[in-house]
Amino acid sequence: MRHTLAVLVENHPGVLSRVAGLFARRGYNIESLVVGETEDKTVSRITLVVEGDEKVIEQVSKQLNKQVDVIKVNDITNEETVERQLLLLKVAADPPVRQEIMQIVEIFRCRIVDIGRRSLIIEATGDEEKIQAIIKSLQPFGIQELVRTGKVAMVRGQK
Amino acid sequence: MNGAQYIVKFLENKGVDVVFGYPGGAVIPFYDVLGRSSLRHILTRHEQGAVHAADGYARATGKPGVCIATSGPGATNLVTGIANAYLDSVPLLAITGQVGLDSIGRDAFQEADIMGITMPVTKHSYLVKDMKHLPPVLEEAWNVATTGRKGPVLIDIPKDIFMGSVDLTKAYPGITTRKGNHKNGLENQLPKIMACLTEAKKPLILAGGGVIASQAWEQLLQLVRYTNLPVVTTFMGKGALPENHPACLGIVGMHGLPAANLALSECDVLLAIGTRFSDRVTGKPRNFIPHAQIIHVDIDPAELCKNIRTDIPVVCDGQKFLVHLLKALKEANICFQIEDWWSEIKNWQKKYPMKYEKCPNLKPQHVVEEVANQAGDKVIVVTDVGQHQWFTAQYYPVGGKRSFISSGGLGTMGFGLPAAIGASLGRPGEMVVLFTGDGSFQMNIQELATLAQLQLPVKIFILNNACLGMVRQWQELFFDRHYAHSLFNYNPDFVRLAEVYGIKALKITDPKEVTGVVAQALRTSGPVIVECMVESGENVFPMVPPGGRPNEMLGRWQDEAHISRIS
Ligand SMILES: Cc1ncc(C[n+]2csc(CCOP(=O)(O)OP(=O)(O)O)c2C)c(N)n1
Ligand SMILES: [Mg+2]
Numbered sequence: 001m002r003h004t005l006a007v008l009v010e011n012h013p014g015v016l017s018r019v020a021g022l023f024a025r026r027g028y029n030i031e032s033l034v035v036g037e038t039e040d041k042t043v044s045r046i047t048l049v050v051e052g053d054e055k056v057i058e059q060v061s062k063q064l065n066k067q068v069d070v071i072k073v074n075d076i077t078n079e080e081t082v083e084r085q086l087l088l089l090k091v092a093a094d095p096p097v098r099q100e101i102m103q104i105v106e107i108f109r110c111r112i113v114d115i116g117r118r119s120l121i122i123e124a125t126g127d128e129e130k131i132q133a134i135i136k137s138l139q140p141f142g143i144q145e146l147v148r149t150g151k152v153a154m155v156r157g158q159k
Numbered sequence: 160m161n162g163a164q165y166i167v168k169f170l171e172n173k174g175v176d177v178v179f180g181y182p183g184g185a186v187i188p189f190y191d192v193l194g195r196s197s198l199r200h201i202l203t204r205h206e207q208g209a210v211h212a213a214d215g216y217a218r219a220t221g222k223p224g225v226c227i228a229t230s231g232p233g234a235t236n237l238v239t240g241i242a243n244a245y246l247d248s249v250p251l252l253a254i255t256g257q258v259g260l261d262s263i264g265r266d267a268f269q270e271a272d273i274m275g276i277t278m279p280v281t282k283h284s285y286l287v288k289d290m291k292h293l294p295p296v297l298e299e300a301w302n303v304a305t306t307g308r309k310g311p312v313l314i315d316i317p318k319d320i321f322m323g324s325v326d327l328t329k330a331y332p333g334i335t336t337r338k339g340n341h342k343n344g345l346e347n348q349l350p351k352i353m354a355c356l357t358e359a360k361k362p363l364i365l366a367g368g369g370v371i372a373s374q375a376w377e378q379l380l381q382l383v384r385y386t387n388l389p390v391v392t393t394f395m396g397k398g399a400l401p402e403n404h405p406a407c408l409g410i411v412g413m414h415g416l417p418a419a420n421l422a423l424s425e426c427d428v429l430l431a432i433g434t435r436f437s438d439r440v441t442g443k444p445r446n447f448i449p450h451a452q453i454i455h456v457d458i459d460p461a462e463l464c465k466n467i468r469t470d471i472p473v474v475c476d477g478q479k480f481l482v483h484l485l486k487a488l489k490e491a492n493i494c495f496q497i498e499d500w501w502s503e504i505k506n507w508q509k510k511y512p513m514k515y516e517k518c519p520n521l522k523p524q525h526v527v528e529e530v531a532n533q534a535g536d537k538v539i540v541v542t543d544v545g546q547h548q549w550f551t552a553q554y555y556p557v558g559g560k561r562s563f564i565s566s567g568g569l570g571t572m573g574f575g576l577p578a579a580i581g582a583s584l585g586r587p588g589e590m591v592v593l594f595t596g597d598g599s600f601q602m603n604i605q606e607l608a609t610l611a612q613l614q615l616p617v618k619i620f621i622l623n624n625a626c627l628g629m630v631r632q633w634q635e636l637f638f639d640r641h642y643a644h645s646l647f648n649y650n651p652d653f654v655r656l657a658e659v660y661g662i663k664a665l666k667i668t669d670p671k672e673v674t675g676v677v678a679q680a681l682r683t684s685g686p687v688i689v690e691c692m693v694e695s696g697e698n699v700f701p702m703v704p705p706g707g708r709p710n711e712m713l714g715r716w717q718d719e720a721h722i723s724r725i726s
C-alpha cells in the first residue's frame with residue numbers, strides 16, 4: 001500500500017542526503033519526495049510517498065526517527081488531508097484543436113501559462129486523481145513534454 | 160583561543176585521557192596544540208590501528224574512544240573501523256582534518272568527502288564550516304555518541320577551523336532534543352511482561368550486547384539470583400553474566416553451545432534484552448522459535464519488530480529495565496517453579512558437552528582451554544576474526560563486565576591487535592589475552608611496533624593453522640572442498656618476526672608443550688607472542704547452517720569430536 005509520511009527535520013545541510021541514503025540503503029521504495037521550509041525557518045518538512053505494507057512503513061518511520069536531524073515522523077495516509085501536486089505539460093496545439101484544448105483547461109480549472117505557435121504549456125495543481133485525469137484528457141492531442149512535482153499534503157483542521 | 164585549543168580543552172573537560180591517531184597536513188595545527196597538552200596521544204602505525212584501538216578502549220572502559228586522522232587517505236583509512244564500531248554500537252568520536260574551507264569541493268590535494276563516505280556507518284556526522292558551529296557541534300557529537308544506543312560520530316574539521324579563533328564571550332546553548340517519548344515504554348508494558356512471565360513453564364533470558372553497554376551486569380546477576388532463570392547470551396552479550404555462573408548456559412547462535420541453542424529452541428517465553436536478533440542467532444526469521452512468546456527489550460525502538468515478530472516490545476535501557484523488573488517481581492512475590500525446565504537443561508548439558516580430541520596434533524581448542532585454565536576469568540579476552548574467534552567464544556568462559564572484546568557485527572579481520580592495545584590502555588594493570596589467526600594478525604601487524612613501544616601486558620596467542628580457517632571450513636562444508644585461495648602457501652616465521660619488533664616470542668608445536676609454554680607466556684611481563692602451530696583441518700562445531708533453526712546443529716558433536724582434514 002501507498003503511504004504518505006510527513007517528516008519534520010532540522011534545516012541542516014545534508015539532511016536530504018541522509019534521508020535519501022537511508023531509503024536506498026535499507027531497500028525502501030520512494031515514489032516521491034518533496035522538501036521545503038516550513039513556518040519555522042529552522043525546520044524543513046519532507047513529504048514522502050512510500051510503497052510498503054504496515055511492517056515496512058513501521059520500520060521506515062523508526063529508522064527515520066533515529067536520525068539525529070529528524071524531529072517528527074507522521075504517517076498521514078489515513079488522515080483527512082489536502083493533497084496537491086503541480087503539473088506542467090506542453091501539448092501540441094495547432095489552430096484547429098486549440099479551442100478544444102482550451103475548453104478542457106477551463107473544465108479542469110487549470111491555466112495556460114505559455115502560448116507557442118504550435119504548442120501550449122498548461123499548469124495544473126490538484127491531487128493525484130485530478131492530475132491523472134488531466135493528463136489522460138490531453139494525451140490524444142500529443143504531449144510533448146511533461147514534468148510534475150511530488151505530492152505535498154496537509155492534515156485538515158478540526159471541524 | 161583557536162579551534163584546536165578549544166577541541167583539546169573540550170576533550171580534557173570530558174575526562175578523555177587517551178586519544179589515538181596519526182598526523183598529516185590538515186591536522187598539523189591540531190597536533191601542534193595536542194602535543195603540548197595533557198592528553199596522552201598514542202601514535203599507531205596506521206589509521207585503522209588508531210580507530211580499532213579507540214574502539215577497544217571504548218569497549219573495555221565504557222567511555223567513548225577518540226581517534227584522529229588527517230584528510231583524504233588518513234580519513235578513508237578510518238572507514239572500516241568506524242563501520243566496525245557502528246555495527247557493535249560502540250561510542251566513538253572520530254576527528255578528521257579536512258582541506259581548507261576555500262578548497263572544499265575542488266578536488267584539492269588530499270580531499271575526500273569523508274562525511275559522505277561514512278554517512279551510512281556513523282550514528283551522525285558533521286562538517287564544521289563555521290567557527291561559531293564548533294562548540295555546539297562538539298557538544299552534540301559527544302552527546303550523540305554516548306547516549307541512547309551508542310555509536311560512532313565523525314567530525315570533519317577544515318584546516319582553517321583549527322586555526323580560527325573561537326569567540327569565548329558568547330554562550331553556546333546546549334542542544335535540546337525536539338523528539339517526543341515512545342509509546343512502548345516500560346511503564347505501559349510491565350504488567351504484560353509480568354503476566355507473560357508468570358505463565359511461563361520454560362522461561363529463558365537472552366542477554367545481548369545491550370546488557371553490557373548499559374552496564375547492567377550487576378542487575379542481571381541479582382535478577383538471576385532471585386528468579387533462578389536460565390540465561391543464554393548472544394556473541395556480543397558474552398560475559399553479561401560471568402560464564403562460570405551455574406545459570407549461564409553460554410552463547411547461542413551459529414556456533415553456540417548445544418545446551419544453549421536447545422534451550423533457545425525449546426523455551427516458551429524468551430526475555431531478550433539488548434539484542435538485535437542478528438541472522439547469526441535467528442537463522443531464517445520466520446522459523447525462529449515460532450511457538451514461544453517473545454519479550455524484546457531494547458533502547459533502540461527501530462530494533463523492535465525489525466528482524467523477528469515480537470509479542471511484547473519494550474523501549475527501555477537494559478539496566479533500567481532489569482531494576483524495575485526485579486522490583487516488580489519482588490513486590491508481587493513471584494517465584495518461578497521451573498525445576499522440570501532446569502532438569503531438561505541439565506540433561507542437555509550432560510548429554511552434549513563441548514568436546515574435541517586433544518591429540519595427536521595440536522588443537523586450537525586445546526590452547527584456548529589451557530589459557531582459560533591458567534589465566535582464568537580475571538583477564539580481558541580479545542579476539543580477531545575467524546575460527547579462532549569462535550574457539551575462544553566456545554572454550555574460554557569469561558568473567559563478567561567488560562571481559563570479552565571481539566568484532567561481532569562486522570567481523571573485521573585485523574581488529575584484534577589494535578583493539579587489545581586500546582583495551583590495555585583503558586584498563587592499566589590488567590592482563591589482556593589476545594587470540595588471533597595467522598590471517599587476521601597480518602592485517603594490522605604493523606601495530607606490533609606500537610605494542611613494543613608501549614610495553615603493554617598483552618599476551619598474544621596466534622592460532623596458526625596456515626589458512627583462512629573459517630573460509631576453508633565453509634568451502635569444506637558447502638563448496639565440495641574446493642579450497643580456492645584460502646590456504647596460505649607462505650607465512651612468515653611469527654617468532655622471528657616478533658623478535659625483530661623487540662617482542663618476546665614462544666612457540667608451541669606439540670600438545671605436550673601447551674601447559675608449560677602457556678605458563679611461561681603468562682609469567683612474562685609486558686607483551687609476548689606465542690605462535691601455536693595448530694591442526695589445519697579443524698572445524699568449528701557445532702554449527703547451525705546459515706538459515707537453519709537453533710536446534711539444527713551440524714557436526715557429530717553428540718558422540719565424538721568431528722575431525723576433518725584437508726583432502
Ligand atoms: C577484513 C576481512 N576480510 C575478509 C574476511 C572474511 N573472513 C572471515 S574469517 C576469515 C579467515 C580468517 O583467517 P585467520 O585469521 O587465519 O583465522 P582462522 O579462521 O584461520 O582461525 C576470512 C578471510 C573478514 N572477515 N574480514
Ligand atoms: Mg588461520
